[in-house]
Amino acid sequence: MIQYTKKIILDPVQALGRYSQLLFKAFGAVPEFSTYRKNLWEQMIHVGIDSMPIVMLAAAFSGAVTTVQTSYQLVSPLIPKSIIGSIVVPSMVLELGAVVTGFILAGRVGARIAAELGTMRVTEQIDALEAMGLNSIGYLIVPRVIAGIVMFPVLYVAACFVGIGGGMLVGHLGGFVPMGVFVDGAREFFQPFDPIFGLIKCLVFGFIITSVSCFKGYYTRGGAEGVGKATTEAAVASCVLLLLADLILAATLL
């Protein structure tokens, strides 16, 4: 029992310690940019471009569903239809755009990063990089984290446009709210800080997903089973931390 309690309390603390240590080393490797410049491009394509279709699909549907549900809840004739636009747009910009993108990247990019680095670890490829005199953290982790921070906002902006577009289209075609009215509603309650807040979230989420997954992958132990474990843990830990960060950011910045 005591053993178990110890484990529950100490393990996350130890993990946090090693995670910060890894981040510290990664920051130390940032100046050696030239050695991993080529990697950065590759990673930006993996993180950004390859994820674009599925992010847009998910965003379009969440925008559409939000529109339908909002109009379903607002049956009273006293409430103007434009309210739908004033609800859907901020939902997308403040929360859904970033969170939907985040979950998809956690599953897609996070798992991929952990599997890739984990395999490299257990097949001694990371040792081989180190043995050559390369900084493996700089070479493998820094470009992935930078790619996450750079590409997440790009995906988020696309998600917002597509999501709002999807909501507007379904609202119009489904007869819930005409497009012009939707846009009027969106304009009326538009807060310039909303997209800024969304972008701040993106930077944080992009950092969390890539750095946590790199951490899980880089310290993989124990063969194929270890790689499997690291992959799942990377996706789960990214999602949980993402939600936590979401709450903290909302509570402090809004």
Add this chain to the structure above:
Amino acid sequence: MISVQNLHKSFRGKAVLNGVDLEILEGETLAIIGRSGSGKSVLMKHIIGLLQPDAGKITVDGIDINAISYADLRRIRQNFGVLFQGGALFDSMSSFDNVAFPLRTFTSMTEEEIEHVVLECLGMVELPEVGAKMPSELSGGMQKRVALARAVALKPRYILYDEPTSGLDPETSNTIDDLIQNLSDQLNVTSIVVTHDMHSVLNIADKAAFVHDGRMHWAGTIDELHRSDDQILRSFVKANEYLIGK
């Protein structure tokens, strides 16, 4: 010169190395022999600082590699070529790119010059035509040889080979032995060869070191190896001689 003094290492309480001493002089080829699981690969990883000793000291050219900064350690590592037991080829790159990787990373050679060196190295391991293949498309022995080509591409001063001939047919083994010998003769490379293969040891090594029970049980020249009457060493060598049919 590489020297290992009183090296201790255990994993989760289980001692693997228990006070190992070792010395390799410039230009020498040392064979490290010992039974499977005796800690040969662990010893090799300590020499390039991939593992940190629990106790003891490792020096390369007089520098204690565990007492210097990471940047300095990396500079020292650039003098080494390492062949890992499993090859450790980068599986996201073709064989060509694997061998070219250290050249692209650490030299300012043009692509043309790099191609020349890569083809030369692949030729040395008798795989001139596998450049375009991915590691997963190669047999285990071929992967090992491409990895060997990668390890020697930069013509390092020190080369560590972890079982360079295991899993190879006798003829290819001889080619690899010759390659190791040539590198050591022509470029004055200092080599450490971890091996089970007594045949290779006799072919290429100047000295041998026998790891047993976590210690350097025996070390000496090949001549001395022949004449040694150490029981444990004799039985290890005998078991091998039986295998190579002497």
